[in-house]
Amino acid sequence: MTRTARFNPGWYLVAPLLVLVAVMFAGPLANILWLSFTDPEPGLTNYAALIEKDSLRRLVWTTVHICLITTALSVILGYSIAYAMANVAEVARQRMMLFILISFWISVLVRTFSWMMLLGRKGLVNNGLIELGLISEPIPFVRNELGVLIGMVHYMIPYAVLPILVAMLGIDGRVLQASRNLGASPAQTFWRVYLPLTKPGIIAGALLVFILSLGFYVTPAIMGGGKVLMIAEYISVQVLITLKWGTAAMLAMLMLGSVLGLLYVLSRFMKLSEALGGGRT
């Protein structure tokens, strides 16, 4: 009786969406999971290949390694940008926010090609440096791992800035004054008070950046010059060109599993809604 009374009729409104998600999302996902165990033959062969094959291990390592560096650089750069934004007047902050959002909205393809024009062998930067006589041979900024990192970090910085900024804006300024008042130096105040208080923002930002980096496709494909092969591109090749759908499904599952695992780890430390929503309200 009480159960029926507690049933929120709002669910009726949500139900179509839930059904849609179940059919359009869970269904295909289950299909991919199924493929990963059955194509080309039933069993664990696709997953075993992950351990047995050097090429796959190297692929996973390249992806993780690029994502880790991207995450570290994005968070460090994002932190300093967020710090600046948190400590300027409201008008200036809004202006800075506008710039962040503009770069946030520009498509990844456009950015990638812009970087190629700027940093290519005959790009603006190399030509400029050669004209100035600073270098004689163009610096290989792109079509290598450095290029991939430049492109990815640039894309990811806004994702790091936003949660960190929210955490910073939530800090009560009086806490810092109290710290100074109690005899801590500015550096001590930063390391022992400010930084720990922004930790939720840092973790949320880092996690967001890492998860999004895992699925990067366009930037490594173009700016890596074919030499930096990450999982997303490899999956696309296995689906479209080599028809190794089992391998592709296995890697897709591996990626999904890692993301869910990371979210689980995070949930042990903080409320997910808080991390992904960016701080408390």
Place this chain on the structure above:
Amino acid sequence: MQDKQFMRETVTEAAHAFRAGRMDRRSFLALCGMAGVALPSVLAGRAEAAAGEIVMWNWGGQSEECHGSAIGSPFTAETGIPLKFDTSGPLQGKIKEMVDSGNVTADVCDGDLFDAVALGATGHLEPIDYAVVSKDKTLPGYALEHGVSIILYGYAFMYDTEAYKDAPPTSWADFFDTAKFPGQRSLYKWANGSLEAALMADGVAKDALYPIDLDRALAKVKAIKDSTIYWGSGSEAHDMIVNGEVSMGMVWQNRGRNIEQETNGRYKMVMNGAIAMPGAYIVPKGNPGGREAAMKFIAVSQSVDAQLGLFSCLGMTPTNSEAVAKISAEDAPYAITSEANMAVIALNDPTWWGQNTDAAVNAFLEAIS
């Protein structure tokens, strides 16, 4: 899967009957309703449209216009069937997915002959009807059970005339010789063509490339890895050259002439050792427009006029020898199978690639990454 296929065939048959006036609209829709699975396609108007058009699945860009004028116009004039396009690129995986899902929306794919070997073996393609399509209007060995080569494209390399003024490179051996010819190179990322080029550079004769010795080819590719970047699409290959990223770059042979013109002759194409690729028209199993119409379409595309139209529009070389004979002396150097070029080019073996693409591509990716 099997019943889906059956339902689809039933509805497609009915669509033919409907169009021919043998069945009224209400019965047709009722049948579609009974078939159930076909409901979405009926809603989208596909099954009904099925009997009335041919959908060509190609790669977009200029090809839509070129295929339309060179093949579409004569085909429609002859049969009354309009030609439509899907320009999303018929990669093997997409064709397989389309047929497996039971919702086939394309009739003729602008694919590769090696796709015909790979997908034909797994039952994803309609066999070519050689009563309608001519085996004589293509190259020997390029009329296979599930695909026939209509045009040839290929791989060749271009070099910067300013970088190599006095002694320009003339062969793949020069391309792979970074000591004698310093500078950046570019190769195709998905192995095709790049492996053949490496073998020729290593001294393998152009008619003894297959079966490809993967280890030997990859060793050669790895040897110049530090000075090589890799492209995945024709436009990327084009950009690498015109933006001065490379001093020598592999390109789609049919695009070479454009690059020469665009750079006012600064970059020049080398046809010696070019690898001719048989581009083939293939028909997905259970195509909505019916096998008969698709075959008719392929037959029209073999005609001399259609072939010459594709050559002038896309730079792709005719497979019909009669059409090749009509190419002017000025254009002949850019036709990959012109008499002069035939002596120096290699011909791709679609059977080897159809059977070994997965191993070759993955080994190549492992070698370059």
